[in-house]
Amino acid sequence: MRVGILGAGPSGLYLGVLLKRADPSHQVTIVERNPADATYGWGVVFSDRTLGSFRDADHRSFVRITDQLVLWDAIDVRLQGEVVRCGGQIFSGISRKRLLQILQERCREVGVELVFEEEVEDPWSRFDGADLLVAADGANSVTRGLHEGIFRPRISQGRSRYVWFGTTLPLDAFTFIFRRNEHGLFQVHAYPFDGSTSTFIVETDEGTWRRAGLDAATEEGSITYCQDLFAEDLGGHRLLSNRSLWLSFPTIRCRTWRHGSVVLLGDAAHTAHFSIGSGTKLAMEDAIALADALTRRDDLDGALADYEAERRPVVERFQQAARESQVYFEETERSTRLEPVQFAFHLLSRSGRMGYEDLRLRDPSFVARVDGWFSAAGGKRTTAVAPPPALVPLQLRGIRLPNRVVVAAPAVDTAEDGVPGEDHRRALETAVATGAGLALTDAVAVSPEGRITPGCPGLYADEQAAAWAAVVTEARADRDVRVGIRLTHAGRRASCRPRDRGVDRPLQEGAWPVVSASALPHGPGMPVPLELEAEGMGAVSAAFTAAARRAAAAGFDFLLLHMAQGSLLASFLSPLSNRREDGYGGSVEARLRFPLQVLDAVRSVWPEDRPLAASISAVDVAPGGAGLDQGVEVAAALRGAGCDLVEVRAGQIVLGAMPSYDPSELVSYSDRIRNDAGVPTLAFGPIGTLDRISTIVAGGRADLCHLLAT
Amino acid sequence: MRVGIGLPNAVPGTDGALLVEWAGRAEAGPFTSLGVVDRLRYNSHEPLTTLAAAAAVTERIGLVTMVVIGPLRNAGLLAKETATIQAVSGGRLVLGLGVGARADDYEAAGVPTAGRGELLSSMIRALRDRWDEPDGLNVDPPPILAGGGSDAAVARVAMHADGYVHGGGPPRSFARVVERVRAAWRDAGRPGEPKLWGQGYIALGDDARERGLAYMRDYYAFTGPFAEKIAAGLLSTPQDVAAFLRGYGDLGCEEMVLLPAVADIDQIGRLEDVLGSLP
Numbered sequence: 001m002r003v004g005i006l007g008a009g010p011s012g013l014y015l016g017v018l019l020k021r022a023d024p025s026h027q028v029t030i031v032e033r034n035p036a037d038a039t040y041g042w043g044v045v046f047s048d049r050t051l052g053s054f055r056d057a058d059h060r061s062f063v064r065i066t067d068q069l070v071l072w073d074a075i076d077v078r079l080q081g082e083v084v085r086c087g088g089q090i091f092s093g094i095s096r097k098r099l100l101q102i103l104q105e106r107c108r109e110v111g112v113e114l115v116f117e118e119e120v121e122d123p124w125s126r127f128d129g130a131d132l133l134v135a136a137d138g139a140n141s142v143t144r145g146l147h148e149g150i151f152r153p154r155i156s157q158g159r160s161r162y163v164w165f166g167t168t169l170p171l172d173a174f175t176f177i178f179r180r181n182e183h184g185l186f187q188v189h190a191y192p193f194d195g196s197t198s199t200f201i202v203e204t205d206e207g208t209w210r211r212a213g214l215d216a217a218t219e220e221g222s223i224t225y226c227q228d229l230f231a232e233d234l235g236g237h238r239l240l241s242n243r244s245l246w247l248s249f250p251t252i253r254c255r256t257w258r259h260g261s262v263v264l265l266g267d268a269a270h271t272a273h274f275s276i277g278s279g280t281k282l283a284m285e286d287a288i289a290l291a292d293a294l295t296r297r298d299d300l301d302g303a304l305a306d307y308e309a310e311r312r313p314v315v316e317r318f319q320q321a322a323r324e325s326q327v328y329f330e331e332t333e334r335s336t337r338l339e340p341v342q343f344a345f346h347l348l349s350r351s352g353r354m355g356y357e358d359l360r361l362r363d364p365s366f367v368a369r370v371d372g373w374f375s376a377a378g379g380k381r382t383t384a385v386a387p388p389p390a391l392v393p394l395q396l397r398g399i400r401l402p403n404r405v406v407v408a409a410p411a412v413d414t415a416e417d418g419v420p421g422e423d424h425r426r427a428l429e430t431a432v433a434t435g436a437g438l439a440l441t442d443a444v445a446v447s448p449e450g451r452i453t454p455g456c457p458g459l460y461a462d463e464q465a466a467a468w469a470a471v472v473t474e475a476r477a478d479r480d481v482r483v484g485i486r487l488t489h490a491g492r493r494a495s496c497r498p499r500d501r502g503v504d505r506p507l508q509e510g511a512w513p514v515v516s517a518s519a520l521p522h523g524p525g526m527p528v529p530l531e532l533e534a535e536g537m538g539a540v541s542a543a544f545t546a547a548a549r550r551a552a553a554a555g556f557d558f559l560l561l562h563m564a565q566g567s568l569l570a571s572f573l574s575p576l577s578n579r580r581e582d583g584y585g586g587s588v589e590a591r592l593r594f595p596l597q598v599l600d601a602v603r604s605v606w607p608e609d610r611p612l613a614a615s616i617s618a619v620d621v622a623p624g625g626a627g628l629d630q631g632v633e634v635a636a637a638l639r640g641a642g643c644d645l646v647e648v649r650a651g652q653i654v655l656g657a658m659p660s661y662d663p664s665e666l667v668s669y670s671d672r673i674r675n676d677a678g679v680p681t682l683a684f685g686p687i688g689t690l691d692r693i694s695t696i697v698a699g700g701r702a703d704l705c706h707l708l709a710t
Numbered sequence: 711m712r713v714g715i716g717l718p719n720a721v722p723g724t725d726g727a728l729l730v731e732w733a734g735r736a737e738a739g740p741f742t743s744l745g746v747v748d749r750l751r752y753n754s755h756e757p758l759t760t761l762a763a764a765a766a767v768t769e770r771i772g773l774v775t776m777v778v779i780g781p782l783r784n785a786g787l788l789a790k791e792t793a794t795i796q797a798v799s800g801g802r803l804v805l806g807l808g809v810g811a812r813a814d815d816y817e818a819a820g821v822p823t824a825g826r827g828e829l830l831s832s833m834i835r836a837l838r839d840r841w842d843e844p845d846g847l848n849v850d851p852p853p854i855l856a857g858g859g860s861d862a863a864v865a866r867v868a869m870h871a872d873g874y875v876h877g878g879g880p881p882r883s884f885a886r887v888v889e890r891v892r893a894a895w896r897d898a899g900r901p902g903e904p905k906l907w908g909q910g911y912i913a914l915g916d917d918a919r920e921r922g923l924a925y926m927r928d929y930y931a932f933t934g935p936f937a938e939k940i941a942a943g944l945l946s947t948p949q950d951v952a953a954f955l956r957g958y959g960d961l962g963c964e965e966m967v968l969l970p971a972v973a974d975i976d977q978i979g980r981l982e983d984v985l986g987s988l989p
Contacts, residue, residue: 408896656831
């Protein structure tokens with residue numbers, strides 16, 4: 001087979017080596033526009049796993065690469081001068097220049113033809129008669145450009161500006177530096193790659209970049225500015241340039257990576273933000289997969305199809321992780337409000353791949369520092385003997401929750417006339433028995449029309465109040481637990497059949513009229529609600545306050561108003577369910593008006609020393625629905641009206657609209673709301689261990705977490 | 711964890727007589743259910759018709775679809791067919807539904823693939839509504855399991871189904887979906903817990919292993935390079951089966967249906983022996 005490869009970067013060279021090794025009769029030619037010894041960029045990072053795949057693919061280059069690796073085991077986070085170190089990490093880096101030398105050397109050994117300093121404008125005539133043309137010519141691939149209509153590259157530019165420098169500063173850790181000056185916040189990603197030099201990437205948002213005049217600065221000017229800014233961190237060392245220009249990171253995705261006998265490799269096919277350090281790794285793994293597929297299959301089409309099918313899911317996973325990381329660093333401004341220890345923990349656990357226990361295994365002293373800080377949060381001194389964050393008490397008004405764990409009683413549809421029965425007693429008992437600091441009831445209706453199903457419990461009659469009082473008293477007996485109640489009016493999702501065979505199935509017999517912010521049904525086949533009029537609003541508000549009074553008398557410690565997930569109050573908040581033109585609809589402030597009135601009315605009757613919380617859908621998860629910015633605005637308004645805590649849920653504003661239950665999704669909403677709206681939060685999600693809860697609360701992403709105990 | 715066994719309804723070469731004999735043999739064994747799979751463009755037997763035949767020659771064993779590709783069918787007809795199997799079997803049907811993974815099945819049925827997820831969700835609601843009608847069903851409605859690992863599929867289980875049926879793979883792949891299903895279930899306010907079912911492929915014995923692998927590579931050829939990875943999950947030794955069952959059982963799987971990758975009737979006896987040898 002005759003193979004022409006454009007680009008002598010790591011992926012092109014490596015592919016040449018692997019193809020020639022697999023079958024010496026292949027004729028492989030690599031053409032590169034730059035000289036053999038030119039290279040841009042400084043160091044490259046590899047994980048253990050990547051090195052393992054190098055070992056299996058070509059042992060000789062593997063040995064030469066590992067000979068040149070520098071290893072380090074710590075991450076330093078420097079925030080405004082304070083350094084927090086977390087050890088026990090394993091990193092290895094190599095200079096990009098050395099890596100290319102090794103691969104060039106291997107190419108020569110196995111008989112790959114290398115041509116440097118040749119500009120190829122028409123790959124087809126350059127490689128006339130080749131069986132396969134490989135575009136390994138980088139993010140700005142000329143070859144990809146020739147078939148743009150086929151490959152359909154989509155390029156999304158990052159919001160930040162960044163520049164690659166080198167430095168003579170010897171580092172013994174992967175180092176994140178955050179510095180603020182009069183222009184804004186700057187951050188550095190720095191790591192060693194040989195014994196005497198380190199990569200030093202400076203990143204900032206566009207506004208700061210312009211205010212600092214860096215948009216007009218020369219290379220020398222940029223170096224001077226950054227050296228001054230990071231003088232303390234550099235300790236007198238210089239920044240080195242190598243065609244160091246400010247860029248915004250282009251994430252490239254292509255519709256396909258192959259067209260006839262042309263195939264894209266590495267950056268030509270895909271890029272992933274530098275902060276996860278995976279560009280070279282992905283490119284070289286591409287080379288391994290392509291060489292394998294070409295060796296395994298007789299037909300070129302099949303081989304290229306296999307290559308793409310195998311690599312695409314892996315690449316997309318890394319692009320997703322890179323995207324999350326990119327956004328994290330674009331939005332660091334928000335988390336720099338956290339204190340350095342919490343900020344470092346937040347940063348280290350940002351991807352969800354490393355949690356509290358992982359970090360403790362790697363560096364017990366770092367985690368002891370986190371524990372001590374968390375236990376004493378608000379105080380000046382840290383505590384030497386401290387429980388893990390999940391088990392640290394939380395004071396809300398006069399109520400002290402013994403730990404950060406919340407367990408809700410499961411739904412039970414067996415109440416008669418809204419009176420909680422044996423099933424409800426047992427459901428709450430189950431929640432209490434977990435050892436959670438706060439046990440919550442399932443939704444309890446404030447009026448008969450507000451029940452989700454005829455079997456939902458209520459708190460609108462004295463008999464119900466008496467039954468709840470007995471349940472609460474028993475649940476709390478001899479236990480250090482607080483008990484909370486979730487009050488709801490189900491709005492247009494009321495009057496449904498029992499939920500054992502699915503939700504949102506309207507009652508056929510015994511149905512009652514439902515109400516909502518506007519006369520819009522929750523979904524197809526569901527009843528059209530009556531728009532709540534002034535009188536009805538007054539009655540609903542009165543029902544909430546009456547229920548709150550009864551809840552206080554029944555002995556509940558904590559009250560949660562359900563304003564999420566398509567309930568009556570939620571229907572006011574969402575533009576999808578609220579089309580009112582009467583001062584209760586339109587802008588976010590107007591849509592908030594009725595829920596705030598209810599909150600206010602409830603606050604006035606709910607005991608001063610007990611916390612009042614509200615549950616919201618942080619996002620609607622439906623086209624045309626509210627996004628997270630509204631969620632933050634709503635949470636801030638609730639806080640301003642005396643709400644002590646916000647439970648962060650999502651979706652269910654219209655039929656079937658549910659969020660992703662990926663481990664970090666709902667928690668990320670909580671993070672944003674807590675830190676932007678400045679209100680304590682209760683997070684929900686697939687949170688099944690105390691380890692997860694410690695990770696979430698120690699990182700400042702929530703103050704309390706639902707535990708889904710099984 | 712209960713263990714069921716598959717009928718070889720999508721193993722080429724299986725004839726009608728073997729399906730009926732297989733059902734009878736499984737009924738006499740320790741298995742709690744008989745499973746069938748669904749493919750239009752493959753050398754296979756239609757799953758619901760197969761289960762109707764199995765219902766006629768059995769009395770106790772559960773009958774489960776792993777899964778029926780819902781959008782290929784019409785909701786009204788599917789409600790009637792499943793009600794009939796439920797009646798014929800005396801209430802032994804468990805209806806696993808999914809959207810499938812192959813475009814050619816949709817082409818064969820003349821159904822567009824776009825919007826198939828929403829179609830399946832509305833189909834589940836329509837089935838339940840139909841069964842709830844006075845003339846809809848004379849026995850208890852069958853439980854509905856929904857498959858798929860996408861966010862939409864997880865939401866579908868939580869809002870509309872009775873549980874989740876996993877499409878195969880090692881226990882850790884089951885765990886990753888189940889944690890999301892459980893969270894979505896609670897978030898939707900569903901009482902109790904979702905039913906959780908799993909499936910795996912068996913070809914027990916050295917003489918069966920190679921043929922089983924060849925079948926899986928062929929059946930999953932449409933997944934390209936992943937066919938080899940899927941085939942690598944074939945259970946061919948008692949230890950394979952023991953580890954697989956233990957892994958799923960520990961994660962709360964209620965019932966595991968082991969599908970045959972070879973149409974040898976003695977696979978039933980071999981699996982019985984393996985189950986009998988487990989502690």
